[in-house]
């Protein structure tokens with residue numbers, strides 16, 4: 389009997405790909421268990437989807453205390469896995485996956501990795517040599533891998549929520565009451581929001597809302613809603629929320645998306661063939677993710693410092709139907725199949 393342990397957590401970008409694979413596995417009546425931290429988003433998101441979840445007490449490796457916690461968590465994970473007896477393990481990057489990956493090496497349980505970003509993260513770099521297979525989103529991640537390990541890697545794209553497949557633009561626009569001549573701009577930060585994008589939208593608020601043909605959907609991030617909206621007196625037709633639960637619907641309806649360049653967001657734009665204005669978050673390899681889209685002329689990249697120009701550019705492009713079509717066609721060239729289905733098959737499940 390197969391039983392698969394998933395280890396993931398931290399941000400939506402790590403959790404949603406795991407969930408989409410887990411749902412495919414559950415359809416096959418295979419038992420699953422999620423292991424993450426008890427401190428971050430996974431502790432809410434995973435049980436809400438009715439998966440069994442265990443939260444470890446671990447922190448990012450930045451202090452002596454966090455190293456001790458990591459060692460203690462690893463020891464308890466070894467005990468846990470001895471009891472649970474999984475046949476396969478899959479990890480989705482970052483420090484949260486370390487205890488399970490060390491335990492699977494100790495107990496010799498075969499493990500798989502999934503890397504969402506163009507540039508591999510540190511945890512995946514440490515563990516890929518012992519993995520059975522590594523599922524990557526973007527082909528050029530392989531450029532930095534030694535030849536002798538390349539045969540472990542499979543380019544699958546990022547697993548997306550099932551709702552990103554099979555949606556139809558006109559239908560979603562109808563449900564949102566969007567008229568044919570209206571242009572939809574969707575603004576999302578990462579799963580935690582994006583302060584610089586919010587500030588730029590606020591500065592350009594008058595210009596955006598003056599144009600009656602523009603429909604704005606803007607997620608500020610859960611912690612930034614008050615600060616981002618307290619000065620707004622008139623919302624007009626704009627829909628402003630801390631977080632959108634219906635991004636698949638909104639992105640399908642959108643003409644252009646202003647966003648960060650987290651890996652899942654980039655893959656969602658590719659799946660829905662959307663033109664975008666990208667403002668990558670520094671430090672975590674988002675620029676390289678953004679380059680994938682810009683390279684094919686499917687997106688334009690701006691920085692935190694030029695975020696206001698980014699909004700101007702979005703307003704200009706969204707009024708040019710031919711430009712939207714050109715960018716959308718280019719994005720389409722990057723499309724892959726249903727990544728979660730491919731990964732389940734590659735895992736032999």
Ligand SMILES: CC(=O)N[C@H]1[C@@H](OP(=O)(O)OP(=O)(O)OC[C@H]2O[C@@H](n3ccc(=O)[nH]c3=O)[C@H](O)[C@@H]2O)O[C@H](CO)[C@@H](O)[C@@H]1O
Pocket residue numbers: 399400401402404481504505576577578579580607630631632633634635649650651652653654656669672673674677
């Ligand atoms: C700050 C940080 O460390 N960011 C990293 C984090 O991104 P983070 O989780 O922020 O970003 P991603 O783009 O990968 O994922 C965000 C997910 O949240 C969803 N969403 C977002 C806003 C909203 O209102 N509603 C909603 O559902 C998006 O549709 C997407 O599915 O993990 C990613 C995957 O390893 C990395 O590429 C990012 O660099």
